[in-house]
Amino acid sequence: MRISTLKKRSEFQRVRGGGRWSAEAFVLEGKPRLDDRIEGPRFGFTVTKKLGGAVIRNRIRRRLRAALVELANAHADPRFDYVVVARKVPAEIPYAKLRDALELAFKRVHQGSKQTRRQPSAGDRGSVGDAKSPPSKRAELD
């Protein structure tokens, strides 16, 4: 199926306060849309420059997009907006594993869970997924 994408910075910012699930290769955020005139789920991709050059970032986005196309019909909620934030390099992990992790992430986000699988060690910056925390200065997609 064809997936529509988030375009504006404000749309990305709005999803930030919703459900959140962290996997090895990415973080999936999702939130129900207020505007019900739009049909179907929408997706946004955030791949920072920290992960590599343009070629690597393109490949990360394309693999994530391909996995979403495969799963979105069955697992995504049409009333939701989602943001996929790439963390490590998904190009390095097998595609089947990436797809399974994404499937699990959809279920967890829909449960409205704000807790994460990530342990509070390993250089974690504060509480994650707190809607009241100030928006981080991270660059959205390059």
Added chain:
RNA sequence: UCAGCUGGCUGGACGGUCGCUGUCGACGUCGGGUCGCAAGGCCCGCCGCUCGGUGGAGGAAAGUCCGGGCUCCAUGGAAGCACGGUGGCGGCUAACGGCCGCCGGGGGCGACCUCAGGGAAAGUGCCACAGAAAACAAACCGCCGUUCCCGGCUUCGGCUGGGCACGGUAAGGGUGAAACGGUGCGGUAAGAGCGCACCGCGGCGGCGGUGACGUCGCCGGCAGGGCAAACCCCACCGGGAGCAAGACCAAAUAGGGAUGGCAGCAGCAUGCGGGGCGACCCGCAUGAGGCAGGUUCGCUACCAGAUCCGCCAUCCGGGUUGGUUGCUUGAGGGCCCGCGCAAGCGGUGCUCCAGACGAAUGACCGUCGCGGAGGGAAACCUUCAGACAGAACCCGGCUUACAGGCCAGCUGACGAU
């Protein structure tokens, strides 16, 4: 065969499943126009979880270092100053700081490589450390001479060692990136272009070359250390900003507020007031224009022009940051022919080759091929690796990154003929 130099090309191939985007066609929905009484037909436009055809990243797309095209602003006429850049000569080019050929310096046996390669007798400045001395020169050691003092030897003519002082000396030592030409012979107390030969250097002239320059002859005893990627001088070149340029459509906010500076002159028109018998005169307000003034274009001066009549400067506040276009046919690429050593130029006529905008050009899988390692006599098998890197208005270059593979020409060594 080995070692090497230069130039160029390439940057895995095929297939399957599922996707994205441009474009063409079909189909369908919607809208409009037109024909028709009507059913409906035809044309145009937009859209599409529809179907089919076809195109879809690079040699560097990169760094954004130069040069252009194209836009808008300044727009004008040049000058001077300032700033920035370039720097052997000739050619090529739209242009260049690029390319080609040649010259000169340096390196290599050689093919070749390399050089920011104008001026240091216009001026200023600098030359660390070391060294005696770093530039109108200069004597630390050494060498030589003379006077004096202390010795040794003596055939009493002298010879010789040491020291103080004075003088000569740039050959030698030592320092340094660099020491006031180099080598040799003569010369001298010792030395020194002091003299001579050759080399280097400078000047003049002849010849060759479009030219950089080369070469030959004569003269000069050597003047002018280096640094200009220190200032500088000379010659030449250069307006500014960039596709978030710019144009159009739609929507929205509005013709904001504060502080500071300047709001000058004369006339005209209208209205009001005052004066005069009257022509008219005076004052105020408003309006349109003129001059002056201010503002911007790097600065200055001149002429000329534009903008605004309330202007200018600074600060604060508010709104839009949607769509279409620019947008891909261009100094484009390719075949062949001619000219040129070459860069390139001319002709011919073939071809259309990405146009996205939170940003497409892909995801997954299989087979084969290339390369390294291991096993094997071989066929082959196993395993690992496959680079640098993603268009954003478009061209011409430069620079930097790059696994591997291929081709051509040339050089040196060895061997064979």
